[in-house]
Amino acid sequence: MTVLKILQYPDKRLKRIAVPVENFDQNIQKVIDDMFETHYATAHCAALASTQLDLEIPWHITVIDYSQEKNAPLCLVNGKIIHREGEQIDYEGCMSVYPDHIHEKVKRAKTIKVQYQDRLGNPHEIEAHDLFAKCIQHELDHLNGTLYIDHLHPIKIERIQRKVKKILRQAKN
């Protein structure tokens, strides 16, 4: 297995739209294994979407595990939200947007229903609430080329861009 590079904002590849998975072949199994490997090799990582990673083709895959023991892996392939209900506003961070420095509050649905396929292509439907719902919405956004900061007011986005520039300058010195 391989630990993949996690792309950092403002890398343009974070804007890519994921490609639906049709053949659940060896290649896709390897991508999923590498994504989990990368997830577990990254401190404080709750989930990763393929569009965040240095992959030639960003397949429509997200790997999630925010359990303390890191023993509750969930892989959503071709995930789609089919129902949203309620509202929650909570802080989010992202492995691709300087998680040590940047956290912002984002409004999300409180409860969602999601259709997805597992890594073998079997169809599933789940209902997710609160943190789990927030996490899935964040990841499915990624697969649509959207970062959590894209939901913020333009003034806040500008502030974040300035902060990122400062971080990059400091990293160079």
Ligand code: ZN
């Ligand atoms: Zn993220």
